[in-house]
Amino acid sequence: MTFQASHTRLTTASPESVWTRWTTAADWAPDDPGTEWAVFDGQVAAGETGHVKSAGSPAQRFTFTRVEHHAAMDLAIALPGGRLEILHSLAETPAGLSVTHGLLITGPLSGLYAAVVGRALARELPEVVRLVTLHALRA
Amino acid sequence: MTSTDPVPLPDYAGEAPGHGVERVDVVVVGAGLAGLTAARALTARGLAVVVAEASDRVGGRTKAREVEGSLVDLGGTFVGPTQDRIIALADELGLDRFATFDAGSNVISWRGAIKHYRGTIPPIGPIGLADIGRIQFEIDRLGRGIDTAHPERSPHAAKWDSHSLTSWLRSIHALPSSHTLMSIVSGTTWGCEPGEISFLQVLRYIAMAGGISRMLDTAGGAQEEHFRQGSWQVSARMAAELGDRVRLATPVTAVDWTDDGAVVTAGPARFRAARVVLAVPPALRARIAFSPALPTPYSALTQRWPQGILSKAYAVYEQPFWRDAGLSGQALADTGPVTITFDASPHDGSRGILLGFIGGDHARHWDALPPAERRIQALSSFAEVFGEKALTPLGFTDQLWAAEAWTGGGPTAAPAVGTVVSTAPYLREPVGPLHWAGTETAEAWTGFMDGAVRSGERAAREILRALRPFAEVAP
Known part of the structure; x- marks a missing residue:
C-alpha cells in the first residue's frame, strides 16, 4: 500500500537557480513553511545523509537516494513500519522549466502515515513549489 | 416649468461665478457603470451634467482588450437571472447576450488529483x-x-x-x-x-x-450569459451618448461643499454644481479632499472598505480544444494561481478562450511576478485541468486590478471584521449635496455590474427628487 502526491509548476526560473535552492540546506526552511531547519552531513550525493526538523515533530535523519544534477533529487526518511520519500524533479520543456515536488509513503503502516502526515504534506506541496520557484526567480 | 426644464442654478456657496468655473447641475465623479448610468439618467431629464473621470478611459471595473483578434472582458464579464438593470441597460444600448458555454464535464484539481464531473457538485467525497x-x-x-x-x-x-x-x-x-x-x-x-x-x-x-x-452557478446563475460585444461596451456606448460631458484624465482632487451645492476641483478644471455623485469605490473616496471634511463615519468608511485583489488571465487558442474532450471549460483548482476557469470563447466558437480567475493571496503573489512568469504560471494552471494543449495559446493577456491606479483593486470592497455594522449606514446616505454610487452602495447584486447600474439609477433618483421635488421620479 502506498500514498503518493505531487505538484508540478512551470516557471521561467533557470534550472541552476532551482537546483541551488534544493541543494542548499539553509534554503529549505524559507522554501517550506513546514520546515524549521535542515542540515546536510556531507555532500548532496546519493547515500549521503542529513537531518531535517519539521514543525511539531522531532528532527528526522534522511538519506539522499537519488541525486542527478539539474534533474532530480530524492531523499528518504525511515519510519517505524514505513518509509517517506521526498521527491524533486526538473525538466526543461518547450513551455518552460517544469518543477515537481512529490512525496511517496510506502510500507505496512503507510495508510496510518498518510492519514497522520501524508495528506497535510500533500496539501503543502503547491505552496512549497511556489516558494521554491519564486525564490529561484529572485536569485 | 415642466419636469424637463433645466433646473435654475442657485448661488452656491464658495467662489463667485466666472474665474474659469464651469457651472453645471451635477458633477459625476467616475465614469464607470454607476457614474455613467447616473449621468445618463440625469441628462435625459434635462440636467446639465459633467462626468469627471480620473483615468484615460471609461468603464471603471469593466475593460476590454483584443487578443489575437478576439475581444476579452478584463473586468466584469457575466450577467444572469435577476440582474435586470444591467440587462435592460445593455438591451437599450443595443448589446447582444449569449449563453456562457457550459456543456460537458467540469474539472476539479483537488488534493493532487484531477477529476471530471457534471453539474455543480464537485467530487470531493461524501x-x-x-x-x-x-x-x-x-x-x-x-x-x-x-x-x-x-x-x-x-x-x-x-x-x-x-x-x-x-x-x-x-x-x-x-x-x-x-x-x-x-x-x-x-x-x-x-x-x-x-x-x-x-x-x-x-x-x-x-x-x-x-x-x-x-x-x-453558470446556468441559472450570475455567470449565465455574457455580452457578444463585451461588457465594456455598455460604458462605452453610454459615454458616446454623453459626448463631451465626459471628461477623461480629469481626476477630482477636491470638493468644497455646503448644503446648497459644491465646487469640484479636477486639476485645472473647476465645476460648480448643485449636486455631486461620487461613483468611485469607497476606499478611493479618500483621495478627494472634502471641505468641510466629511462627517467622521464617512471618513471611517473610506478606510474600512478596502478593495479586494483580483486578477484575470486569458489564453486564446485556435479552437476551444477542451470541448472536443467533452469538457465545459469550467474548472476548480485548490492549487492556484488560477482557481476558477470559464470558457469565454466567442459566441460562434471561432476561437477558444479560457478565462482564469486569480484572487486573494494567489493574486498578491501572482501580481508581483514578472509578466513572463505570470503567463507561464497561468498557462500551467490551465494545462493542469485541460491538458498540454493549454500551454501553447495563440495569445495571452492578463489584468491586474490591484495595479489600476483609479480602481485600487477588485472586484469589490472587502470590509474587514467588525467594520460593517459601524460603517454600512453611511455607504449611500447623502451628505448635503453629495450622493454616493458604485456597486458597493447597491441594494441588490452589490459587487456586480448590475449593482453598479442600480446604484447609479438610485443616485439619479435622489438628485431628481431633490432638484425637482414636483416632478415624477420612478421609485
Whole structure:
C-alpha cells in the first residue's frame, strides 16, 4: 500500500537557480513553511545523509537516494513500519522549466502515515513549489 | 416649468461665478457603470451634467482588450437571472447576450488529483460534500435574515460582524475541504482570503445575489450569459451618448461643499454644481479632499472598505480544444494561481478562450511576478485541468486590478471584521449635496455590474427628487 502526491509548476526560473535552492540546506526552511531547519552531513550525493526538523515533530535523519544534477533529487526518511520519500524533479520543456515536488509513503503502516502526515504534506506541496520557484526567480 | 426644464442654478456657496468655473447641475465623479448610468439618467431629464473621470478611459471595473483578434472582458464579464438593470441597460444600448458555454464535464484539481464531473457538485467525497452542503444551507438560511439595505439592523448583526468567514467556519467545525472551497469562493468573489472579510458582509452579499447557487452557478446563475460585444461596451456606448460631458484624465482632487451645492476641483478644471455623485469605490473616496471634511463615519468608511485583489488571465487558442474532450471549460483548482476557469470563447466558437480567475493571496503573489512568469504560471494552471494543449495559446493577456491606479483593486470592497455594522449606514446616505454610487452602495447584486447600474439609477433618483421635488421620479 502506498500514498503518493505531487505538484508540478512551470516557471521561467533557470534550472541552476532551482537546483541551488534544493541543494542548499539553509534554503529549505524559507522554501517550506513546514520546515524549521535542515542540515546536510556531507555532500548532496546519493547515500549521503542529513537531518531535517519539521514543525511539531522531532528532527528526522534522511538519506539522499537519488541525486542527478539539474534533474532530480530524492531523499528518504525511515519510519517505524514505513518509509517517506521526498521527491524533486526538473525538466526543461518547450513551455518552460517544469518543477515537481512529490512525496511517496510506502510500507505496512503507510495508510496510518498518510492519514497522520501524508495528506497535510500533500496539501503543502503547491505552496512549497511556489516558494521554491519564486525564490529561484529572485536569485 | 415642466419636469424637463433645466433646473435654475442657485448661488452656491464658495467662489463667485466666472474665474474659469464651469457651472453645471451635477458633477459625476467616475465614469464607470454607476457614474455613467447616473449621468445618463440625469441628462435625459434635462440636467446639465459633467462626468469627471480620473483615468484615460471609461468603464471603471469593466475593460476590454483584443487578443489575437478576439475581444476579452478584463473586468466584469457575466450577467444572469435577476440582474435586470444591467440587462435592460445593455438591451437599450443595443448589446447582444449569449449563453456562457457550459456543456460537458467540469474539472476539479483537488488534493493532487484531477477529476471530471457534471453539474455543480464537485467530487470531493461524501463527507466533504455533506459538509459543504450544510455550510451552503446555513449561509443561505442566515442570509435570508439579513437586512441587506441596512445590515447593521439585522438580527445578530454585531455577532456576525465580529466573525470573519474563516472564524465562522471554525465555529461550526467546518472540514478542511470546506475551508479550501470557501477560500476559492472568497478569492474570486471578494478578492480576499476568508479570514479578511466580515462574515456579516458575506451573508449580506450572498443574500443580495439570491443565494450561493445563484451567485456561483453558470446556468441559472450570475455567470449565465455574457455580452457578444463585451461588457465594456455598455460604458462605452453610454459615454458616446454623453459626448463631451465626459471628461477623461480629469481626476477630482477636491470638493468644497455646503448644503446648497459644491465646487469640484479636477486639476485645472473647476465645476460648480448643485449636486455631486461620487461613483468611485469607497476606499478611493479618500483621495478627494472634502471641505468641510466629511462627517467622521464617512471618513471611517473610506478606510474600512478596502478593495479586494483580483486578477484575470486569458489564453486564446485556435479552437476551444477542451470541448472536443467533452469538457465545459469550467474548472476548480485548490492549487492556484488560477482557481476558477470559464470558457469565454466567442459566441460562434471561432476561437477558444479560457478565462482564469486569480484572487486573494494567489493574486498578491501572482501580481508581483514578472509578466513572463505570470503567463507561464497561468498557462500551467490551465494545462493542469485541460491538458498540454493549454500551454501553447495563440495569445495571452492578463489584468491586474490591484495595479489600476483609479480602481485600487477588485472586484469589490472587502470590509474587514467588525467594520460593517459601524460603517454600512453611511455607504449611500447623502451628505448635503453629495450622493454616493458604485456597486458597493447597491441594494441588490452589490459587487456586480448590475449593482453598479442600480446604484447609479438610485443616485439619479435622489438628485431628481431633490432638484425637482414636483416632478415624477420612478421609485
